[in-house]
Amino acid sequence: MKAEQTTQTQPIRAETDVVVVGAGFSGLYLIHKCREMGLSIQVFEAGTNVGGTWYWNRYPGARCDSDSVHYSFSFDRDLEQEWSWSEKFSPQPEILAYLNHVADRFDMRRSIKFDARVKKAVWSEETRTWTVTTEAGDEVTTRYFIMATGCLSSTNLPKFAGMEAFKGDTYHTGRWPHERVSFEGKRVAVIGTGSSALQAIPVIAQEAKHLTVFQRTAQFSIPAYNGPLPKEREKEVKANYPALRHAARYSPSGLPVDTIPVPMLEMSDEDREAAFWKGWQSGGFGFIFQWQELGIDQKANDLAAEFVRQRIRETVKDPVTAEKLCPKGYPIGSKRICVDTDYFETYNRPNVSLVDVSEDTIDRITETGVRLKSGLEYELDAIVYATGFDAMTGSILNVDIRGTDGLSIRDAWAAGPRTYLGLMTHSFPNMFLITGPGSPSVLSNMTVSIEQHVEMTCDIIGRMEAAGQDRIEPTLEEQDKWVQTVNDVASKTLHVKANSWYLGANIPGKPRVFMPYIGGVGTYREICEGIANDDYRGFVRAPVKALAAE
Incomplete structure (x- = not known):
């Protein structure tokens, strides 16, 4: 770059x-x-x-949630063929390198x-x-x-009382420093559990002495099952780019994802469960986009939502934490669906704790950390505001x-x-x-x-x-x-x-x-x-x- x-x-x-x-x-x-x-x-x-979004959003774990091979320009055939993506879902540095390559290639x-x-x-x-x-x-x-x-x-920076008084380090996922940030040996808080937070939390947890996640709303998230992009898949996509691009342009989502022709509620329990698992294991948005009725049929939506909640309960060992992490009160897909790598698994780490602030809300930021309405305080060395965008x-x-x-x-x-x-x-x-x-x-x-x-x-x-x-x-x-x-x-x-x-x-x-x-x-x-x-x-x-x- x-x-x-x-x-x-x-x-x-x-x-x-x-x-x-x-x-x-x-x-x-x-x-x-x-x-x-x-x-x-x-x-x-x-x-x-x-770079735009990919210039500013450099937080740990930042990556695209659309398949790399489709999250790219289509206006130049040579550009399509010459660039190779290393992973199924591109990390931020690679997308930024791609945009720098485009800027240089076309002067x-x-x-x-x-x-x-x-x-x-x-x-x-x-x-x-x-x-x-x-x-x-x-x-x-x-x-x-x-x-x-x-x-x-x-960026959307919340207006908590006392924010300016905090003596530790503060960051916002949407305006991350360009130099490396170290959380080694630090007590860190992440406030917010949107898409950026779900990507950052597993990475920060690997380094921090302790990570406290302040969650107001639990999120539906689908595992990315990310990994190296197989060379045979890359070759196949590049050979079929014109057809794939055309399909994407006239698809519901802008991605060439096959939808299931049989309505969910007309399928047998066994066939529906098999379809859920197939979408789940494909990683990313496929789980959602394969169902045409998911955004309009509440009964179908409830079935998909419960499938995801069951996966959370199976993954998170502590049942109380697992239940806090299970999204309720809104349909799956009605908020931006998240795509994660080991997000729910992260709560099995001994150095990670979850604080539900949907009822006991954040009262203020103090010199040393976060205080809730109940008076409970958390001492911190760094706060990461993962509070999204306007x-x-x-x-x-x-x-x-x-x-x-x-x-x-x-x-x-x-x-x-x-x-x-x-x-x-x-x-x-x-x-x-x-x-x-x-x-x-x-x-x-x-x-x-x-x-x-x-x-x-x-x-x-x-x-x-x-x-x-x-x-x-x-x-x-x-x-x-x-x-x-x-x-x-x-x-x-x-x-x-x-x-x-x-x-x-x-x-x-x-x-x-x-x-x-x-x-x-x-x-x-x-x-x-x-x-x-x-x-x-x-x-x-x-x-x-x-x-x-x-």
Whole structure:
């Protein structure tokens, strides 16, 4: 992997066709596509190197929960063939190395300014351009403004009383130090039990003197059964990439997973149990994605959930701890399903303890540790906040974005995010959101959804350029219809029965709106293709000559 990028020191003052915020998967692909179209592009990245999510999330055990061979770019056949993944589920350093390889291979860094956090973007109706400014003093005028900041990039740090008083070391999984962190001989707490925590806890436990996990909500998790990627599987995938990519694009999840054709409740007990075990032992999301009815049929969901709870009870030796770790009160899959390596086994270690804070909540952080409402205190040397993200909207709302008539994106989204297809928002012309709220985004293999949105964005821009147009936004009517569609589809599923970050439930004061489109990656793609074939129905475009006439 390349060394950390040297940061430019001089502020940029320029005009360009496209400004992109973020240099992760989305930002890199946008550089490639814009260059193909002959468009000038400036990318601003808050970090000191490429990688996006995989630049910031360096916590112990961080890895992808989609199969490595499918969590990758599909736009270049040579790239597909030349890169080899070492494991079934890629660890963070390998994904970051891959993105560095892509940036180097396609000479992308010259289009990126690093260590440049965008603070404001303002639309001018008079010039039909955006002015984008950064904390580093850059100011760029652009015709197209694209937020490629990722769905899980704005960290959620809880507001416990006394946090600043703690004299030990503190970390957040989403903003992990770039240098190695040692927990040798330390009493460590992990607060939170989401996906990041489930990956980090087994690794931290191997090193810490004692690890205390503070759990508010038990999580459903499927074992990864991770290991070296067999060379024969890699060879088979590379030989069939075109067909596999096509299948992924039109699948429900963005992964080419076979579904079971027989409804779960129509199967015999023996056949259903065998299917459960087959999915379980395949590792990862296969257990969930093989069942078409799991997200809509409560009886089927209950059977799958109980199967997972039984595996937890069999794994964790202490029955009291095992029962605390068994998720109850929400359907399996309604919160993001976790994929783990030895998570539940970790609670059999003598140096690991579980504290249930669902009733005896955390009262405050003290100078020496954590105090609960009951007065019980835990002395600690380090605290790891594994409290997730302000998902999907946080990284967008953190920028002061002003559309027509000075309307702020915060005001436009005060009751929850409102978009057309998750791609654009009314009153914010020429601004595109890559995998924004209202698209499958976090409910999919992100690379598939990212590529689709980048290609849609560039197709729209290409049509505008060819037609001599310089302004586009969705109509309010079509946007309202799409928001209603997203809500209607979600309301028919079991996902709305959980207080999940899909609903923004992890952020105090955030509107409770189901943000991703849950109808499936393939269905969403077909909807978008129909809209594109109808000359992007629901969008209003204005010709350049209209400016001179005003």
